[in-house]
Amino acid sequence: LDAAAKAPLPKCAREAMDSYMADMWERVGERSFSVSEIEHARQTLARLVGVPSSTLAFIKNTSEGLNIVAQGLGLEAGDKVLISEFEHSAGVLPWRYLERIGVEVEVVRGSNGRIPPESFVERMDERTRAVGVSWVAYGTGYRFDIPAIAAACRERDIVLVVDAIQAVGVLATPLPDINADVVVAGGFKGLLSPTGTGFLYCREGFAPRIEPAYVARFSFASDDKWKRPLTLAADARRFEFGNPNYLGIWVMRHSVELILSIGLDQIERRVRDLTTYLYDEVAERGYRVVTPRPWQERAGIVSFDIPEPESVRKHLLERRIVVNVRDGNTLRVSPHFYNTREDIDALVESLVAIVPADDVS
Numbered sequence: 001l002d003a004a005a006k007a008p009l010p011k012c013a014r015e016a017m018d019s020y021m022a023d024m025w026e027r028v029g030e031r032s033f034s035v036s037e038i039e040h041a042r043q044t045l046a047r048l049v050g051v052p053s054s055t056l057a058f059i060k061n062t063s064e065g066l067n068i069v070a071q072g073l074g075l076e077a078g079d080k081v082l083i084s085e086f087e088h089s090a091g092v093l094p095w096r097y098l099e100r101i102g103v104e105v106e107v108v109r110g111s112n113g114r115i116p117p118e119s120f121v122e123r124m125d126e127r128t129r130a131v132g133v134s135w136v137a138y139g140t141g142y143r144f145d146i147p148a149i150a151a152a153c154r155e156r157d158i159v160l161v162v163d164a165i166q167a168v169g170v171l172a173t174p175l176p177d178i179n180a181d182v183v184v185a186g187g188f189k190g191l192l193s194p195t196g197t198g199f200l201y202c203r204e205g206f207a208p209r210i211e212p213a214y215v216a217r218f219s220f221a222s223d224d225k226w227k228r229p230l231t232l233a234a235d236a237r238r239f240e241f242g243n244p245n246y247l248g249i250w251v252m253r254h255s256v257e258l259i260l261s262i263g264l265d266q267i268e269r270r271v272r273d274l275t276t277y278l279y280d281e282v283a284e285r286g287y288r289v290v291t292p293r294p295w296q297e298r299a300g301i302v303s304f305d306i307p308e309p310e311s312v313r314k315h316l317l318e319r320r321i322v323v324n325v326r327d328g329n330t331l332r333v334s335p336h337f338y339n340t341r342e343d344i345d346a347l348v349e350s351l352v353a354i355v356p357a358d359d360v361s
Contacts (some may be wrong), residue, residue, distance in 0.1 A: 001321065001322055001323050001333050001334060001339060001343060001344075001347060002323055002324050002332075002333075002334055003189055003190065003300060003334045003335065003336040004138060004141075004166055004189060004300065004301050004324065004334035005189075005324050005334070006131045006188055006189065006195075007188065007189050007190065007191075007192050007336055008192075008338075009193075009194065009251075009255070010161045010192050010255060010258055010271075010338075012254045012255065012257070012258050013192065013193070013194070013251050013254060013255050015044070015194065015254070015350065016250055016253075016255075017053065017247070017251055019032075020032045020123050020247050020250045020251070021186075021247075022215055030267060032212045032246060032247070033246055033252055035248060037246070037249075037253075038244055038246070038249055039053070040253065041058075041249045041250065041252060041253035041256075042056055042058070043360050044253050044256050044257060045199060045252070045253070045256050046171050046258060047260060048169075048256050049168065049174065049175045049199075049201065050174025050175055050176060050177075050259055051097075051174070051175050051176060051201055052204065053203050054204075054235040054236060054237075054280065055202055055203065055204055055207075055235065055236050055237035056091065056199050056200070056201055056236050057141075057199065057200045057201075057202075057237060057238075057239040057240050058197070058198070058199055058240060058249055059184065059198045059199060059200050059239070059324045059358075060186075060196050060197070060198060060200050060243070061089045061090075061186045061195070061196070062088075062091075062163055062165050062185060062186045062198060062247065063090040063093075063094065063113070063185050064198070065182075065184030065185075065200040066090060066091060066094040066136070066161065066163065066184055066201075067093075067094045067175050068200060068210065068212060068213070068239050069094075069130075069159075069161050069182050069184070069200075069210055070094040070095055070098060070130075070161075071094075071213045071259060072130075072210035072211045072212055072213065073129065073130060073209070073210060074211065075101075075103050075129055075130070075161060076101070076102070076103070077101055077102025077103065078102060078103075078104075079102075079127060079128075079129040079180075080099050080103070080104045080105075080106060080125070080127040080128045080129065080335060081095045081098070081103060081105050081128070081130045081131070081132060082106050082120055082123055082124070082128060082130070082131045082133075083095055083105060083106070083107060083108065083128065083131070083132045083133065084108050084109075084110070084115050084120075084133050084134070084137075085105070085107050085109045085110065086110070086115065086134060086137035086138075086139060086140060087132070087133070087134055087137075088134070088163065089164070090134070090163065091132055091134060091163045092105075094132075095130075095132055095264070104127070104205075105214055105294070106123055106320075108120055110142075113140050113142055113290050113292055114292060114297065115141055115142070115144065116145065117148035117149045117152060120133075120149055120152065120302060121152045121332075124152065124153075124156055124158060128158050129158060129159065130154070130158060130159040130160075130161060130333055131149060131158055131159070131160050131161070131351060132154055132161045132163070133146070133149065133160075133161075133162060133163070133170075134163040134164075134165075134166065135162050135163065135164040135166065135167040135178070135183075135299075135323050136164075136166035136167045136171075136298070136300070136301065137166070138165075138166055138298045138301075139303060139326040139327040139331075139332065140291055140303055140327070141166075141290075141291040141292075141298050141299065141300070141301030141302060141303050141329065141332070141334075142291065142297060142303075143167070143290055143292075143296065143297050143298050143299050144161075144296065145327070146162055146179070146180060147177070147178050147179050148180040149311070150178060150179035150180050150181075151179065151239065153180070153181075155227070159181050159182070159209070160179075160180045160181050160182070161180070161181065161182045161183075161184070162178065162180040162182065162183045163184060163185070164183045164184065164185040164186070165184075165185040165186050165189055165190075165198075166189065166190070166299060166300065166301065167185075167190070167299055168185045168189075168190050168191060169189065169190020169191045169259060169264075169267070169301055170190045170268060170271050170299050170300040170336070171264070171268055172264035172265045172267070172268045175201055176203065179203075180203070181202070181203055181206050182201065182202055182203075182206070182210075183200075183201040184199070184200045184201070184213070185198055185199060186198040187199070187248075187252050187255075188301070188338070191252065191253060191256060191259070192255040192258065192259065193248065193252035193255045193256075194247075194248045194251050195248075196245050196248045197245060197248040197249060197251075200236060200239055201236070202235075202236050203360065205330045207233075207234060207235050207236055207238055207239075208232075208234055210238075210239070210353065212232070212238055212239050212241070213360060214240050214255070215232070215238075215239075215242050216241030217241070218237055218241060218242075219232060219238050219239070219240065219241050220232055220233055220235075220238075220241045221233050221234065234267070245327045246267065246289050247328060250353035262337065266337070267336075267337045270337040271299070271300045271335065271336065271337060272295055273303050273334065274280070274335045274341065274344060275299075275300060275301070275336060275346055276295070276337055276342075277300065277341055277347075278302050278333060278335065278344045278347075279291065279293055279302050281344060281345075281348045282302070282304050282348065282351070283304075285348065285352060286350070287304040287306060287351075288304060288305045289302065289303070289304040289305050290304060290305065290330060291304070300335065300336065301332060301333070301334045302332075302333050302334075303326065303330045303331065303332045303333070304330065304331055304333075305329045305330055305331075306329065306330075306331045306351070306355060307329070307355060309330065309331045310325050311328055312331060312351070312354055313325050313331065315350075315351055315354045316347070316351075316354070319346075319350050321346060321347055321350055323347070327357075333347065
């Protein structure tokens with residue numbers, strides 16, 4: 001019950017690893033170490049998130065993607081970036097690192113576990129150049145109204161950069177529908193993929209506004225290393241340099257194919273059912289849930305306050321129930337489509353046994 005930290009790899013992932021190694025040993029990597037397989041994976045991922053494959057770049061993790069954007073937008077002293085107080089360190093530090101050159105990073109704060117779009121709009125001014133925000137907050141599980149924030153940004157020519165790692169593979173919304181300029185996500189949560197995999201999406205036509213800090217063979221429009229002048233690729237390929245993570249991307253493709261075979265609509269309905277059931281079960285027993293209940297304000301995470309959460313987490317682990325602790329006294333539970341209501345029942349029964357009702361209040 002901890003997909004928000006690291007989802008277990010499906011059997012097809014192990015089979016993909018075996019097939020990768022077999023190809024490396026038996027055919028000297030004819031398929032597994034080939035650019036054509038990378039493009040196959042790119043097209044498969046593009047189908048899942050509903051975008052043209054040219055808008056996707058493979059990256060190692062969310063942090064790398066956010067750094068590519070933060071360093072590539074050409075921000076200068078006096079420019080301002082808005083971020084939310086709900087951001088993971090991956091969504092804070094790449095922007096705060098720009099403070100050394102005089103970029104101001106302003107934190108937008110919320111109340112009652114929410115940060116409405118108006119809170120961002122109120123802080124936008126002529127110096128605001130970018131907004132960095134999660135689609136789904138890693139701690140509270142709050143789902144931001146990205147389309148509304150995007151509309152405000154587009155009106156003011158402010159770049160919207162979205163950390164989608166807690167949403168991709170859970171929500172069925174195609175990426176163009178949220179209207180962000182850039183979306184980044186690691187693959188090891190909702191996409192059921194190994195660490196070291198992920199993607200950066202740039203809406204069509206936006207990639208040239210980001211100058212990559214590093215380049216190599218695949219970053220350019222031409223494969224001729226002596227061609228003059230050097231011209232960066234106009235699409236997301238400009239953000240890829242050197243050999244990609246061939247093994248990780250090979251495995252990611254197979255995991256994404258599994259997700260496609262099930263259907264994101266089905267997965268979202270399943271996660272909605274499980275998290276709603278969990279929300280009601282823990283709330284009924286007196287736990288203060290910090291995640292909003294309306295589905296449009298959450299996704300795959302339900303977080304609630306509990307005494308001594310780290311001790312509770314360890315006791316649950318002894319019972320073979322995996323959850324996590326975030327933001328002080330908050331127990332974070334994040335089921336995915338492979339979980340069942342019986343899993344939720346086992347969690348709740350264990351919680352009641354570990355923390356008596358009198359202790360909850």
